[in-house]
Amino acid sequence: MSIRFDEKTSTFTLHTRASSYQMQLDPMGHLLHLYYGRKIGDASNFHLYPMADHGFSPDFYAYAGPSVRGSYSPDVLPQEYSAANRGDFRVTAADIVSAEGARGAEFLFDTYRIQPGAYTLEGLPAAFGDDCETLSVDLRDPVLGLRVRLFYGVYEARDVITRAAVLFNESDRRLTLEKAASACLDLPFGKWDMIQFHGRHAMERQMERSHLGRDIRRVGSLRGASSHHHNPFVILCERDAGEEYGSCYGVMPVYSGNHCTDIETDFNGSTRVVTGIHPDGFCWQLEPGAQFAAPQILFCCTHEGLGELSRKYHRFIRERLCRCTASQTSEVLINNWEATYFNFDQDKIYAIAQKAASLGVGLMVLDDGWFGKRDNDQSGLGDWFVNTDKLKGGLAPLIEKIHALGMKFGIWIEPEMVSEDSDLYRAHPDWALTLPGRTPILGRSQLVLDMSRPEVVDYLTDCFTRLLSENRIEYIKWDMNRNMADVYSHALPPERQGEVFHRYILGVYALLDRLTSRFPHVLFEGCAGGGGRFDAGMLAYVPQFWCSDNTDAIERLSIQYGTSFGYPVSAMGAHVSACPNHQTGRTVPLGTRGVVAMSGTFGYELDLNKLSRKELSLVKKQIARYQSYAPLIRTGDYYRLTNPAEADFWHGWQFAAPDASEALMNVVVVHPQGNPQPLHLEWKGLDPDAVYKVVRCELQGAHPGLPADGWAKECAGKTFTGAQLMYAGQTLPQLFGDYPSVQILIRKTGK
Ligand code: DGJ
Numbered sequence: 001m002s003i004r005f006d007e008k009t010s011t012f013t014l015h016t017r018a019s020s021y022q023m024q025l026d027p028m029g030h031l032l033h034l035y036y037g038r039k040i041g042d043a044s045n046f047h048l049y050p051m052a053d054h055g056f057s058p059d060f061y062a063y064a065g066p067s068v069r070g071s072y073s074p075d076v077l078p079q080e081y082s083a084a085n086r087g088d089f090r091v092t093a094a095d096i097v098s099a100e101g102a103r104g105a106e107f108l109f110d111t112y113r114i115q116p117g118a119y120t121l122e123g124l125p126a127a128f129g130d131d132c133e134t135l136s137v138d139l140r141d142p143v144l145g146l147r148v149r150l151f152y153g154v155y156e157a158r159d160v161i162t163r164a165a166v167l168f169n170e171s172d173r174r175l176t177l178e179k180a181a182s183a184c185l186d187l188p189f190g191k192w193d194m195i196q197f198h199g200r201h202a203m204e205r206q207m208e209r210s211h212l213g214r215d216i217r218r219v220g221s222l223r224g225a226s227s228h229h230h231n232p233f234v235i236l237c238e239r240d241a242g243e244e245y246g247s248c249y250g251v252m253p254v255y256s257g258n259h260c261t262d263i264e265t266d267f268n269g270s271t272r273v274v275t276g277i278h279p280d281g282f283c284w285q286l287e288p289g290a291q292f293a294a295p296q297i298l299f300c301c302t303h304e305g306l307g308e309l310s311r312k313y314h315r316f317i318r319e320r321l322c323r324c325t326a327s328q329t330s331e332v333l334i335n336n337w338e339a340t341y342f343n344f345d346q347d348k349i350y351a352i353a354q355k356a357a358s359l360g361v362g363l364m365v366l367d368d369g370w371f372g373k374r375d376n377d378q379s380g381l382g383d384w385f386v387n388t389d390k391l392k393g394g395l396a397p398l399i400e401k402i403h404a405l406g407m408k409f410g411i412w413i414e415p416e417m418v419s420e421d422s423d424l425y426r427a428h429p430d431w432a433l434t435l436p437g438r439t440p441i442l443g444r445s446q447l448v449l450d451m452s453r454p455e456v457v458d459y460l461t462d463c464f465t466r467l468l469s470e471n472r473i474e475y476i477k478w479d480m481n482r483n484m485a486d487v488y489s490h491a492l493p494p495e496r497q498g499e500v501f502h503r504y505i506l507g508v509y510a511l512l513d514r515l516t517s518r519f520p521h522v523l524f525e526g527c528a529g530g531g532g533r534f535d536a537g538m539l540a541y542v543p544q545f546w547c548s549d550n551t552d553a554i555e556r557l558s559i560q561y562g563t564s565f566g567y568p569v570s571a572m573g574a575h576v577s578a579c580p581n582h583q584t585g586r587t588v589p590l591g592t593r594g595v596v597a598m599s600g601t602f603g604y605e606l607d608l609n610k611l612s613r614k615e616l617s618l619v620k621k622q623i624a625r626y627q628s629y630a631p632l633i634r635t636g637d638y639y640r641l642t643n644p645a646e647a648d649f650w651h652g653w654q655f656a657a658p659d660a661s662e663a664l665m666n667v668v669v670v671h672p673q674g675n676p677q678p679l680h681l682e683w684k685g686l687d688p689d690a691v692y693k694v695v696r697c698e699l700q701g702a703h704p705g706l707p708a709d710g711w712a713k714e715c716a717g718k719t720f721t722g723a724q725l726m727y728a729g730q731t732l733p734q735l736f737g738d739y740p741s742v743q744i745l746i747r748k749t750g751k
Contacts, residue, residue, distance in 0.1 A: 283498025410475025443482025574600025591700025
């Protein structure tokens with residue numbers, strides 16, 4: 001039993017393998033947070049909170065009257081769910097307004113349940129699995145008639161605790177939710193660093209670490225998507241925490257819309273995290289009898305450093321969040337986007353597929369431009385019928401020919417969008433989000449469909465059900481190429497316009513849910529102008545997401561590095577593209593491009609017909625190599641060895657099989673140096689007592705005729721103990737050239 005309730009002290013203690021989470025009811029019935037951290041016993045930690053006078057922070061009535069001595073202020077209570085305007089001046093979890101316009105709520109204990117299994121949230125993605133035990137604690141505001149059910153899903157062996165909140169209006173009057181966060185977590189003591197993943201289009205998830213101060217830090221998005229700019233994942237860690245040591249807490253909303261995580265350090269030095277839907281632009285009318293579910297948050301706590309935190313999230317997302325059973329596994333894909341952009345016909349696509357098939361590629365993906373009037377990005381979105389000017393005879397003959405090559409066929413869609421110049425927009429202008437009386441704000445010349453309208457979701461369900469039933473399609477790339485403005489639904493009354501952002505994302509989830517469950521054999525890859533919606537919400541439906549429109553292998557190092565803190569390599573869409581690179585103009589050796597793309601779902605995005613014979617033979621070898629490494633890469637433990645932001649001259653990362661039977665080292669030299677310093681590697685995740693043999697050692701892109709020549713060949717076949725490799729390490733020869741890379745596979749041969 002991972003959840004215990006001690007009736008004597010009214011204490012809930014949740015235990016995972018390495019952490020404990022504790023709450024206690026105070027004499028008034030508030031649910032107080034006592035502890036989250038390294039594993040401790042069940043004894044109450046109520047002693048952590050000495051009552052003291054908190055100056056201008058007001059007290060509860062029962063503690064403040066003339067005949068009462070003492071102080072008990074909501075402003076210092078570590079409440080699991082507190083609301084605005086009742087004396088807690090910190091960021092609160094909820095902001096509720098009654099029918100008479102009175103802002104304020106106070107949630108007091110009502111009842112609790114402990115149940116086996118995971119909980120679900122209506123219309124929202126959530127983690128699943130039998131290895132979970134769920135605690136739900138009902139708190140109630142008797143004045144409002146508002147019940148809040150707080151969920152705690154404890155995945156004991158995985159060190160993950162999920163949280164969510166569902167609000168029920170049990171009164172006979174409408175209540176207005178101006179904020180309904182998913183969770184509040186107080187860390188009353190300690191000095192913390194915050195790690196966040198900011199970015200921009202083509203430069204997503206750049207890791208940034210800073211000390212928390214006495215202020216409020218916010219990571220959020222108001223773009224209608226989780227965004228390129230602020231990924232919904234935040235880590236708090238001890239100031240000296242590193243990859244292998246230190247306490248770390250991960251906060252990951254399972255949500256793809258406007259998210260917000262506020263981290264406040266108050267006047268007492270206590271840190272509070274409030275996370276969930278962004279309160280700006282949000283206002284939900286909760287009718288009598290209705291309920292509102294706030295999205296799930298995945299919390300993870302470890303004292304073994306950032307690397308361990310990441311590995312726990314990787315496993316959890318792969319095994320407990322991602323529901324899609326179709327997977328790219330060791331299949332390599334080719335996508336025509338950077339090869340042709342909009343300029344293609346069936347012959348060009350077939351020629352790319354033919355060459356790819358001859359090299360071992362298993363999946364041909366036809367990107368944007370195959371439908372409607374779509375020769376550029378100015379028109380056609382919404383008209384999901386084939387463009388027969390480009391694809392003579394339609395999709396079927398092309399798909400048939402590609403299947404005849406022994407390949408699967410995949411296709412690009414952008415369901416949530418509509419072009420002004422499209423039949424769909426001409427027929428249903430009110431299906432787009434636009435403000436009455438104003439010209440629309442366009443992004444990539446397109447408008448956003450109002451996914452809050454059930455008829456829009458139904459229409460799209462029909463379109464794509466038809467596409468997938470009438471054609472043998474095994475893969476879908478689901479794109480989304482602009483952020484939302486003019487957020488106004490022509491179908492909702494004025495007082496419900498504050499619901500549009502959230503209803504939109506519920507519509508997206510409904511469509512994803514219908515299509516992924518109707519077509520379970522189809523592999524869905526998410527995309528939003530690259531990685532603009534790379535989040536746990538989307539990963540519940542799609543097992544992989546296009547990481548970035550930036551395919552430059554060197555820039556990808558920092559993008560994939562940042563992404564790896566929360567998300568598994570099996571989810572990171574990564575392709576080898578042409579050089580000079582289309583985004584940066586840089587030239588990186590083909591071998592190194594392969595090494596970087598192999599730390600993702602691996603594919604190609606270039607016209608293979610334009611490669612030399614030598615390059616084609618390298619591509620063939622790369623594909624075979626990836627296929628043999630795929631299980632290790634996709635399900636192995638991932639270790640970051642360097643931080644690209646620290647501007648070392650090389651960047652390294654490693655995979656190790658969970659049973660330590662094999663491991664794969666990857667190194668890229670990013671700043672060629674004169675007389676380079678020794679490049680010293682310390683392997684991770686091995687069995688110290690075992691003997692490992694170097695099965696393969698590939699040096700690619702190095703300047704020829706220098707000391708590294710011949711080293712790779714000599715290295716293969718050598719044996720070392722795990723202890724040698726991990727503790728003494730391995731030194732590479734001096735590497736010269738533009739971005740050379742090294743990949744070393746070792747395998748256990750015995751003890
Ligand atoms: C943005 C995506 O990230 C690209 O890979 C490509 O699919 C284009 N959209 C197509 O419009």
